[in-house]
Amino acid sequence: MAEKVLMKGNEAIGEAAIQAGCQCFFGYPITPQTEVAAYMSRRMPKIGRVFLQAESEVAAINMVYGAAGSGVRVMTSSSSPGVSLKQEGISYIAGAELPCVIINIVRGGPGLGGIQPAQSDYFQATKGGGHGDYRLVVYAPSSVQEMVDLIQDAFDVADIYRNPVMVMGDGMLGQMMEPVEFKEREAKQLPSKADWAATGLHGRKEHHVINSLFLQPEELEKHNEKLQKKYAEIEKNEVKYEMYNCDGDLDIVLVSYGTVSRICKNVIKMLAKEGLKVGLIRPITLWPFPKKAFEEVVDRTKYGFLSVELSCGQMVEDIELSVKGRKPVNFFGRSGGMVPSPTEIANKVKEIAGGAR
Amino acid sequence: MAHQDIIFAGFGGQGILSMGKFLAYAGMEENLNVSWLPSYGPEMRGGTANCSVIVSDDNIGSPIVYDATTVVVMNRPSLDKFEHSVVKGGLLIIDSDLVNREAERTDIDVIKIPAQKVAEEVGSKKIANMVLLGALVEKTKIVKMESLLKALKEHGKEQFYEMNKKALEKGAEYARK
Amino acid sequence: MAVVFEPTKGLLDVPTHYCPGCTHGIIHRLVAESLEELGVIDKTIGVAPVGCSVLAYNYFACDMHEAAHGRAPAVATGIKRSLPDSVVFTYQGDGDLAAIGTAEIVHAAARGEKITTIFVNNCIYGMTGGQMAPTTLPGQVTETSPYGRDVKLQGHPIRVSEMLSTLDGAVYVERVSVDSVANVLKAKKAIKKAFELQIEGKGFTFVEVLSICPTNWGLSPRESIKWLQDNMIPYYPLGVKKDITQQEVK
Ligand SMILES: Cc1ncc(C[n+]2csc(CCOP(=O)(O)OP(=O)(O)O)c2C)c(N)n1
């Protein structure tokens, strides 16, 4: 077993990527994720890999496009306003079917917003922030350890499906320190990049083109159908979620992800003492959304569901699409960098369950 | 059950964040679960700094501390802000050299330490944080003093070790009074 | 440095958030005094950047816009084209102007946009905690150039004033510094002149001000001034780079 070390989330992101074989990192400073770039600037040159601070997030994501098309493992990292700037590049990367990992340590928006933790980029991440019919795999870890593990998964999943993968945490996850273990991982059998990467012909007969342009509508439609098939595969294979305290008959099921889900776990313990049986569905992949988790509990949940977010209800639609009107879906959230206290959430639960007992 | 939800608060530059870090390292030393969450952003520039530290033998839920079992304050604004975050029967540790008012709460333990003076006697005002941390560990027994010393040895600056150790011991004496 | 300040109507009477010793405050004052002396506070619209001076909109007494990181010259263009009789300025740091906003500043200058840009060069990203800027000097240690800026890997610093002075739309470009009383006075003269030329409708005007960042340089304010004098001025020579009102300027 590898040793546990106490590490700041942002630095653990860097180390996880290094251990996953990330060859190139391109970034641009922004609070609250700047320590990722600082960590990479210290470590990458020492091990003969590439760290480059780009002149902007637009440049950084296009550097990622270039490196990914060259067949190397590559990552970029930013926070909300910077990730908005990356959207054009992400759309191109998805269109050209290139693997890469994008980190978003989310802060409050819209606009310049603030720098405190938020989850208000849910729509942008899961519904396609850029143009076109594309999807990102989006991981939402709730601890530094899980973030490290998911980043390593993210590189594999990106390679398997030739698709960009985003790991999204709120500002707290980037700033907090927790013990982490960088586990020895079994080397996965991954598809070779040799049949598509543009690395120079080196005697190869057919030239490789990294591209997302299809001027003939028939061809673009065919390309889109191929992408959709791939996304269906991902939906079938890559859904991840946790169900907490969801056995037996339930009063209410909370739905939350990331750091907030940890607050919800405290709430569940608090409410148990008051005789309320509350469960938690914690999506680990935000896309694909864990619809089937809801099937498991919908009939056993008396008062329905409560989405708890650091945003203004962005996850509610996905929950409603999963619950399909069978039970009510409620919402409680704080935004702008405010984080709800367990008591606030508990009060909302009690209100839904018909007042304190 | 070993469990502490702690808030350390003061000005930037007082070693608020490192106080929390050493305690977290000491907790790890004893195989406890730990988390450390700092305040961040431009307010850190010479302004206020605080961090939430949780040390527990149970899984840690939220890393944010709302109801603290212990609060350590190194300036007046921090006392004003966090005095009411201490749970009933909890502990409040005050650097009385820097805080010019008494605690209002009567339902908690209050330890006042002239930490600046004590630290200066030991060697430098800069380690006033260690004096306060010594008192915290002695009073709460959340970790053993040896674990904290080990954490200091492994993660602190070598040349300050002896001085820090003395500061911790001085602080512990205040907690025993 | 002994500079005694009279209050100026160009600034609101509020405390700023700048670090002790930071020269952003002096530069704000020079801009505000110039606007006051020219009697144009009433018709001035300023654009604040993203950087330490992001909150400049709380300090300047004139109307203000807040722009996205680097985009201030584009925002200023929109304002000036809508309200051609107004006086419009941007106030930008080196990350904002010379990294992410390079396209916007170059094209505002090339178009001869009738705005004034105050460019605060402190060789570092202040707001985000001291990362490498496009103006970071060779060998300078920052949070993202921990081994010192290696020009082979991280490229060379950009001398923005020299670069912009090659563009025909720029009518006045000067680099000044606020490291001494004499230089502060020269900086004031340059800033005022830039606004005058804008008011006369001449074209794009630009003043680069060498500034200090004690916090992220890890130096005292006094040491920082010396560091600026010893390191920045040799790399970024002071003086007028372009002035169409003077025939020949080197
Ligand atoms: C799109 C985007 N990227 C990054 C940031 C983060 N950011 C805020 S200020 C800043 C740099 C400021 O440096 P500079 O322009 O040199 O001004 P200074 O703070 O030194 O005055 C950065 C990168 C942001 N707010 N938006």
Ligand code: SF4
């Ligand atoms: S960080 Fe630097 S530039 Fe920003 S206010 Fe402080 S000293 Fe000034």
